[in-house]
Amino acid sequence: MTAAEIREEILDILSDIAPDEDLSGLEDGVAFRDQLELDSMDFLDIVMELRKRHRIQIPEEDYGALASMASTVEYLTPRMKDMERA
Amino acid sequence: MYDTIIIGAGMSGLAAGIRLAYFDRKVCIVERHNTVGGLNSFYRLGGRDYDVGLHAITNFTERGAKRGPLARLLRQLRFRWEDFALAPQRESAVVFPGVTLRFGNQGALLESEVARAFPREVDGYRRLIEQLVDYDDLETDQFTHSARERIEAFIGDPLLREMLLCPLMWYGNAREHDMDWGQFCIMFRSIFLEGLARPHRGVRLILKNLVRRYREVGGELRLRAGVARMAVEQGRVTGVVLDSGERLEGRHVLSSAGWVETMRLCGPERSLPTDRAGRLSFVETMSVLDRRPERIGHGRTIVFFNDSPRFHWRKPEDELCDPRTGVICSPDNFEYGDTADAAAGGMIRITTLANYDRWSSLDDDAYRRQKMRWFDRIAESAVRFMPDYRRHVVATDMFTPKTIHRFTRHENGTVYGSPTKQLDGRTHLSNLYICGTDQGYVGIVGAIMSGISIANRHLLRDGSA
Numbered sequence: 001m002t003a004a005e006i007r008e009e010i011l012d013i014l015s016d017i018a019p020d021e022d023l024s025g026l027e028d029g030v031a032f033r034d035q036l037e038l039d040s041m042d043f044l045d046i047v048m049e050l051r052k053r054h055r056i057q058i059p060e061e062d063y064g065a066l067a068s069m070a071s072t073v074e075y076l077t078p079r080m081k082d083m084e085r086a
Numbered sequence: 087m088y089d090t091i092i093i094g095a096g097m098s099g100l101a102a103g104i105r106l107a108y109f110d111r112k113v114c115i116v117e118r119h120n121t122v123g124g125l126n127s128f129y130r131l132g133g134r135d136y137d138v139g140l141h142a143i144t145n146f147t148e149r150g151a152k153r154g155p156l157a158r159l160l161r162q163l164r165f166r167w168e169d170f171a172l173a174p175q176r177e178s179a180v181v182f183p184g185v186t187l188r189f190g191n192q193g194a195l196l197e198s199e200v201a202r203a204f205p206r207e208v209d210g211y212r213r214l215i216e217q218l219v220d221y222d223d224l225e226t227d228q229f230t231h232s233a234r235e236r237i238e239a240f241i242g243d244p245l246l247r248e249m250l251l252c253p254l255m256w257y258g259n260a261r262e263h264d265m266d267w268g269q270f271c272i273m274f275r276s277i278f279l280e281g282l283a284r285p286h287r288g289v290r291l292i293l294k295n296l297v298r299r300y301r302e303v304g305g306e307l308r309l310r311a312g313v314a315r316m317a318v319e320q321g322r323v324t325g326v327v328l329d330s331g332e333r334l335e336g337r338h339v340l341s342s343a344g345w346v347e348t349m350r351l352c353g354p355e356r357s358l359p360t361d362r363a364g365r366l367s368f369v370e371t372m373s374v375l376d377r378r379p380e381r382i383g384h385g386r387t388i389v390f391f392n393d394s395p396r397f398h399w400r401k402p403e404d405e406l407c408d409p410r411t412g413v414i415c416s417p418d419n420f421e422y423g424d425t426a427d428a429a430a431g432g433m434i435r436i437t438t439l440a441n442y443d444r445w446s447s448l449d450d451d452a453y454r455r456q457k458m459r460w461f462d463r464i465a466e467s468a469v470r471f472m473p474d475y476r477r478h479v480v481a482t483d484m485f486t487p488k489t490i491h492r493f494t495r496h497e498n499g500t501v502y503g504s505p506t507k508q509l510d511g512r513t514h515l516s517n518l519y520i521c522g523t524d525q526g527y528v529g530i531v532g533a534i535m536s537g538i539s540i541a542n543r544h545l546l547r548d549g550s551a
Contacts, residue, residue, distance in 0.1 A: 016164065020150055020152060037153060041161075041162060041542060044546070045161075048109050051109070052108075052110055060547075
């Protein structure tokens with residue numbers, strides 16, 4: 001997957017977790033926490049959805065890398081570059 | 087081999103099961119009864135639908151709300167708001183001798199009622215709200231503080247304190263006389279600040295949704311499968327042994343059976359005194375009316391009544407029931423809109439405190455007689471606080487602590503479980519956890535959140551598969 005595809009995939013996960021959120025204006029450089037109504041339970045769901053969909057294991061000490069869209073894509077790009085988008 | 091075996095197909099077990107199965111864990115829920123729901127169930131009798139448990143769902147927030155426990159649980163279980171078809175309450179009230187406080191789903195009504203009936207207390211009341219809005223569910227060290235002592239710092243008039251405590255204790259307090267400060271804050275927010283709602287079809291709609299979702303995501307549900315004991319080896323639970331003798335193996339076991347009940351399943355050496363399971367139980371009378379309650383002048387959704395200035399929240403020791411205080415629930419008095427059939431009959435449910443030991447020691451004849459006797463006495467007590475509905479009754483039913491015990495296997499027929507909660511869900515065994523009433527959250531939203539949070543915290547972390 002390319003970085004753009006990974007971004008699409010994250011948006012898809014977010015819309016699954018928070019169907020009522022309007023994600024069209026999401027700013028990649030700003031923390032999810034500051035623009036979406038997500039709590040710690042929802043963050044855990046991003047991690048678990050990635051695991052469910054792509055078998056990616058994210059160790060707890062790396063959760064910080066998922067703070068914003070930009071940092072998430074940066075973190076996932078090397079880990080997902082050999083995957084096909086379903 | 088299952089990843090997790092869940093004991094009990096009530097709200098908490100089903101919610102935990104959905105979370106685990108959704109994230110590809112192999113899950114089996116085992117339920118002793120022949121139906122799901124546990125404490126919140128439903129049945130049909132004489133062509134009519136009855137709910138057990140549910141009066142109203144607390145923590146109501148409107149469609150589109152992103153905050154609060156209801157929005158959170160919908161997200162966690164991937165439900166849409168519409169799936170629960172919640173209709174908000176009309177208006178409810180706390181009624182004590184000479185004083186009525188009305189409340190609805192906007193906190194402003196209760197505040198104005200406090201200002202009207204207790205003008206000197208309204209500033210303290212506002213400060214109390216500021217305090218409890220900030221209470222964090224996770225501050226476990228504060229949880230068990232005395233609510234009575236805490237609110238005395240804000241509210242001077244003992245009558246107002248009793249009137250505020252009454253509905254909150256009724257809808258979720260396992261402790262006698264006093265209440266945990268944590269429980270008080272959670273209940274205050276869920277009832278007075280967020281509010282009450284109900285699906286027109288009652289608790290069956292919620293249960294059907296939970297079961298459907300659980301099956302969709304691949305969960306296995308076994309009814310009539312009571313657990314006789316845990317299989318324990320070297321400090322770990324390795325599975326459960328069913329009443330039939332069949333053995334199921336699991337990496338983890340999550341029990342919603344209750345704390346005392348779960349410990350007993352671990353072996354005689356873990357047995358605890360049954361009083362630890364809690365002492366408070368209830369009877370509920372159900373009267374089907376030939377008309378909607380509003381047609382006899384009763385438009386309120388829930389009425390919490392108490393017939394003296396002091397609120398008595400204790401197990402009745404000398405009698406089968408204590409009808410001095412009670413809850414009158416009118417399931418018709420929610421804003422159902424077009425879905426409700428206006429020509430249909432109505433229903434009045436009245437709950438009072440009851441003594442499990444006394445009810446369960448009666449022989450069959452005496453049990454039937456006492457049900458009739460108390461049915462009438464409870465109605466007599468309630469009509470002091472609502473219009474007399476008795477000549478409109480066309481069908482009745484009633485459940486007692488004995489019924490509750492039969493459906494839930496909770497010791498002492500408790501509804502809110504043990505006064506001592508196990509907030510972290512852990513037990514003496516590293517892979518055995520508990521959820522449900524004895525974990526700490528009560529009510530329907532609470533039970534569902536309990537299942538979700540224990541599943542998230544202990545069973546969905548990486549490496550726990």
